[in-house]
Amino acid sequence: ALYRVIDRVAPKPRRKTEKNRPEPAPKATTFSPGSFDFSSAMETVIGNEDLFREIAAMFIAQCPDYVARIREAIAENDAGVLEREAHTLKGAVGNFGAEKAYELAYRLEKLGKEGKIAEASGELPGLERALDELTGKMKRVLQEMKNEDPGR
Secondary structure (H helix, E strand, O other), X not given: OHHHHHHHHOOOOOOHHHHOOOOOOOOOOOOOOOOOOHHHHHHHOOOOHXXXXXXXXXXXXXXXXXXXXXXXXXXXXXXXXXXHHHHXXXXXXXXXXXXXXXXXXXXXXXXXXXXXXXXXXHHHHHHHHHHHXXXXXXXXXXXXXXXXXXXX
């Protein structure tokens, strides 16, 4: 469901007139580089805060499932599933400008492709930390957005 929504709203190549559109206003919260990029996330949803809320909430809810499927693929020594699940997660975190989580998911995807399951188990804790940081920051942004719009 998350990917259908993303495909529906993913930015298309911009025309000249769209280049002049102002960027969304940055939030007061600042985050460490690479963990979460609100501007990038808002660009993904073309500045639509309601859509951002929906996609962010879906990602936060599904994040434990991503990790569980990757952990299971490693435990079952299933390189194909590891590659596929890490690729899926990589795409999801890429929508939020989460460079650290993206890079770690990419490493796991590559290790799955190369069949290096033993090495993948060593990468998983770093990915989990990056995802915890990402989802924590996303929750704070969602809370700030809610506080700015008390009708939600």
